[in-house]
Amino acid sequence: MGNHAETGAARAARLIEVRNAVTREAIEALLPKAEAAIGPLARPETIERLTRTNPDTIWLAARRGAARPEGFVTVLLLNEEGYEALLDDRMDLADPQDRYLVSQAETPAAVYSWASYTPGILANAITLVVDHFSSPRYAGADMIANVATERGRRAMLRLGFEEGVEWRGTFRPNLFIKRRAQNSRFFPRPRYDQPVATNGGTGITVVHGLDDLFRVAAVRSAVYIGEQSCPFDEEFDGNDFAATHLLYSVKGEPAGCMRIRFFGDFAKMERLAVRKEFRRSTIAFELVRASVDLCRDKGFRKLYGHAREDYLPFWQRFGFKVKHNGAPFDFSGHTFVEMVDEAAPPASAISIDDGPYKLIRPEGQWAYPGVLERSGKSPWL
Incomplete structure (x- = not known):
């Protein structure tokens, strides 16, 4: 009989392995496959530069026993300035500026899921990488992911991420967040909308x-x-x-x-x-x-x-x-x-000026996109 107390990371580790000992050869072999599946990505020299700054930037994934890497998960380890630059859309995600990143010896303010190519069973690599970034060095950093597919959306929810981020008056429905920083720049979920599930x-x-x-x-x-x-x-x-x-x-x-x-x-x-x-x-x-x-x-x-x-x-x-x-x-x-x-309503209280999408979201869940909001945009891929 299986062990029902086994963690998601432990199950994933039985199926695949990940490592961050990356070579230029591996990058150049995997990037064309990834771009064919998910679109343009950073250049090999950019990835190589970032891994020199912090080897935890890219993780290669393979089925256990495979001769060579078959996929990858990349992250950006952001300092405080980089975290805000990401949320303000000031960061060049194709070639992130060094001033926004931390070295391996530093603790980041946020861990951003940059790009992942994990076909089939390699999707378990995401669980292993998230588990790594739950270690004491990273446990105080918020985790952020930009998700554009329904498959990715379900994966983020399973991993405990919250859907949608509101930042300085702009709602970003494709951003998913796992708030872990003690002084996170995001307010906690309201008392009446706790993550019971x-x-x-x-x-x-x-x-x-x-x-x-x-x-x-x-x-x-x-x-x-x-x-x-x-x-x-x-x-x-x-x-x-x-x-x-x-x-x-x-x-x-x-x-x-x-x-x-x-x-x-x-x-x-x-x-x-x-x-x-x-x-x-x-x-x-x-x-x-x-x-x-x-x-x-x-x-x-x-x-x-x-x-x-x-x-x-x-x-x-x-x-x-x-x-x-x-x-x-x-x-x-x-x-x-x-x-x-x-009672004194907060500045963020619901207003007739909040726009149509916010006002049709489910009661008490005004900070997150609802099903009607998603139906008015392009369908999930």
Whole structure:
């Protein structure tokens, strides 16, 4: 039986080998094949110059036992100036300037996937090279790749890269990033859009489909109907399809949820629920913070909600106050008070001036290209 704990790099190493002992002969033999497959590349003398500066620039790949190299993976090891030059399109990628690169003894600010020719099984070389650049010397450098094919896109997502980079007001849908720098020039993903799929099934996401909406319903049924004996018609009140829902998952299990409805000049936060077995965690706090962030990113300045009187101190932690003219009121056998909070939207909040593509992206995923955006451009090769 296979070892299910085996890493992707270990599986790749059983099939192929990579090395960075590069010769001019190998470069000249492989470049014509690569250019026939993927288009014009750098000249052999350019690659040779860069490998003299840093041998980690190019990695030759071959099936185990092959007599000669059959493919390659090349990277640019960029300093801070080079990283910005790449993102600003100031770098000549056909002949990168030496001032943008680091030597082998230096730690780069970013590792840029320059060009790769890895036909067939040699695609496993990418996993091995990424694994190499996860070593302590490189672990603090962001990894960037420019992907133009659907095959490459899927490979980057499998390796934990995020799709699309927004840099100084310009969105680059073909750039994929693996943010690792402690002071990365990119903001982390928002609290409400965590990479659950690559994080062991744990984190917060905005609900986009019926399957996740059923998970939300399961949490609320357990908490409000099961524990608090709330009537079904009161809990599922006809507003669920007119709202945005946040779902907190723990190792794939629905653990908590929150509902937000949006009105003219305010957002209403409601239906916060955490399953009993997860209440010793910080899930409730994280859901509220994520909900506030989502409202702010949508441009709302005023937040509103109902708090059970005994839970009011919880909400006051986040800045909520009892509404000045609100009197206590009852429903479902409990007494509630109205509460409000002021929010300051960030400069990046959604705006009517953001353009059509950004405004049709999925809820909460405004920084990444959506399926409609890709359909309006050339199809993936």
